[in-house]
Each structure stands twice: as structure tokens, then as C-alpha cells.
Amino acid sequence: EVQLVESGGGLVQPGGSLRLSCAASGFTFTTYWMTWVRQAPGKGLEWVANIKQDGSEKYYVDSVKGRFTISRDNAKNSLYLQMNSLRAEDTAVYYCARVLWGSSGARFDYWGQGTLVTVSS
Amino acid sequence: DIQMTQSPSSLSAFVGDRVTIACRASQSIASELNWYQQKAGKAPNLLIYAASTLQSGVPSRFSGSGSGTDFTLTISGLQSEDFATYYCQQSYTAPYTFGQGTKLEIK
Numbered sequence: 289e290v291q292l293v294e295s296g297g298g299l300v301q302p303g304g305s306l307r308l309s310c311a312a313s314g315f316t317f318t319t320y321w322m323t324w325v326r327q328a329p330g331k332g333l334e335w336v337a338n339i340k341q342d343g344s345e346k347y348y349v350d351s352v353k354g355r356f357t358i359s360r361d362n363a364k365n366s367l368y369l370q371m372n373s374l375r376a377e378d379t380a381v382y383y384c385a386r387v388l389w390g391s392s393g394a395r396f397d398y399w400g401q402g403t404l405v406t407v408s409s
Numbered sequence: 410d411i412q413m414t415q416s417p418s419s420l421s422a423f424v425g426d427r428v429t430i431a432c433r434a435s436q437s438i439a440s441e442l443n444w445y446q447q448k449a450g451k452a453p454n455l456l457i458y459a460a461s462t463l464q465s466g467v468p469s470r471f472s473g474s475g476s477g478t479d480f481t482l483t484i485s486g487l488q489s490e491d492f493a494t495y496y497c498q499q500s501y502t503a504p505y506t507f508g509q510g511t512k513l514e515i516k
Contacts, residue, residue, distance in 0.1 A: 325453075331454065333445075333496055335505040348503040349410075385451055392459035393441030393500030399452035 290314040290398045292384050295402075297403030304407070310367040310384030310400055317365040318342075323396060324358060324369050326380035326405075337369065338387060338394075342365050343351035352378075374407045380404075411499050413433050415508035420515040428489045430511045432480045432497035441501040444473055444482045446486075447510075448493045457482065489515070 296308040310322070324336040335360040338347045346358050357370040367384050381404050385396035410434035422428050432442065440460040457466045457473040460480055470485045481510040484491055492515050497508040 332510045333498070333507040335498075335503075335507065338505075347503045382494065388458075388460060390461075392439065393430075393443075394505065395443045395455055395458040395464075395500060396445075396498075397454075397455050397464065399454070405452055 292386065292398060292400035294382065294384055294400045294403040297382065297405045299406045299408065300374055301409050302375060305370070305372045306374065306405060308369040308371065308382055308405070310336050310369075310404060312367065312384075315398075317360075317363045321389065321394070322358075322360060322367045323386060323387050324367075324401075325383045325396065325400075325403075326378075326379075327383070328380045331380075332394070336382070339367070353369045359406065368376055371405070374405075376407050379405060379407045391397075410504055411438060411501065411506055413497055413506050413508040415495075415497055417509050417511060418509065419512045419514065421486055423516050424487050424489055427483065427485045428487060428513065429480045429484075430495055430497075430513075432475075432482070432508050434478045434480075434499055434501075437477045438499045438501035440476045441499060442473075442475065442480050442502055443498045443499045444471075444499065445483055445496045445507075446491075446493050447496065453496065458500075484513075486515075 304314040338360045355373045381402040383402045442460045444457040447453040461473045
């Protein structure tokens with residue numbers, strides 16, 4: 289059974305940092321792209337970042353470029369999101385998800401339960 | 410960035426009804442369009458990918474159509490468990506933008 293379990297969320301002051309983790313199990317982690325998607329309270333979904341199987345390619349939404357870094361440790365079957373210079377508008381539930389690529393683009397077929405990040409003084 | 414616009418933003422229907430949700434892209438995305446269902450307090454769940462392909466395990470009452478800029482999600486014979494929020498997402502190019510969501514409520 290595919291499982292994705294996020295951790296690391298919490299309350300942080302503006303300008304602070306936080307590192308999210310996503311532990312993957314039930315599938316061969318090294319063969320999949322992975323992604324982070326966030327959802328501000330009461331709002332819609334926003335794609336944040338993608339990372340290739342070997343970490344050689346990474347893509348970000350403009351609003352987090354230069355502040356967030358996606359990474360992975362294939363030996364630990366884990367995905368990470370290092371978040372620096374956090375702003376109030378980064379407050380959201382952060383989901384990790386598995387990415388499947390096909391002839392018609394990518395899809396996010398398994399999701400974790402999410403971890404809440406609150407940026408507030 | 411490609412903008413995704415869903416309509417309506419909310420919708421009320423009876424169990425057993427047939428409903429359609431529309432999604433429009435700001436530029437052509439071929440068939441690179443996914444649909445997700447999200448229930449309150451839960452993670453999204455993939456329903457349809459490549460505009461019209463049903464994800465494994467998803468009931469056949471869900472269907473998708475469209476290509477280019479205009480897409481639809483149809484639910485035929487609404488069940489009580491279908492009342493949720495639905496999102497479209499383009500996977501044509503990063504950033505992989507979502508629509509604003511359509512909240513489907515019981516009438």
C-alpha cells in the first residue's frame with residue numbers, strides 16, 4: 289500500500305525557517321518524481337515544487353523561488369521542503385504527492401495527509 | 410502562467426442528479442488536464458487524468474471530456490459521497506496550476 293506521511297509543520301514567525309519531511313513507503317521511491325502542493329486555509333490548491341527521481345531537476349512556483357528548496361534522500365525514501373524567509377502568505381497545509389508522467393502530462397496519484405504550517409508573530 | 414477557471418464556483422444538486430463542471434484554460438493545454446476530488450479535511454484524490462481517463466478505482470459515474478482550452482467533468486447519478494470540492498489542474502507546463510475549485514453541495 290502506497291503511503292506518504294508528512295511531518296515538520298508548526299508555528300513559525302515571519303522570516304523564520306521550517307523543514308518539512310515526507311516519508312514514502314509501499315512503492316519504489318527512486319522511480320518517481322515527487323511534488324509538494326499547498327492549500328491556504330479555506331482556499332484552493334497551489335502547486336509548489338517538483339523534483340526528479342535523482343534530484344537533478346527541480347521546478348518551483350515563482351512565489352517560492354529563492355526561498356524554498358525541494359530535495360530528496362532516496363536511501364531514506366524521503367522527500368523534503370526547506371522553507372526559508374517565511375511569510376504570512378505561506379501559511380497553508382502542505383501536501384506531498386507522488387507524480388506519474390504519461391503521454392498527456394503529469395498527474396498526482398497518491399497524496400499524504402498534509403502538515404499545517406502557520407506563519408505568524 | 411496558464412490560468413485555469415472553473416465554473417460554477419458552487420453547485421447544489423440532489424442525489425441521483427447529473428452534474429457538469431466546466432474548466433477553461435487560458436491557452437491550449439492539449440489533453441493535459443486532471444480532475445481531483447477533495448472532501449473536507451482530507452487530501453485531494455485523483456479522479457481523471459489526460460482529460461478523460463478514469464483513475465483506477467474511481468466509479469464509472471465520473472467522466473471527463475474536452476481538449477485544447479475547454480474541459481468538463483460530469484457526474485452521472487450523484488451519490489451522497491460525491492458531495493465535495495472538485496479541482497481541475499493543467500499538467501501541460503510548470504507551474505501546474507489548479508482551478509479555484511467547485512464546491513458541490515446537497516440540495
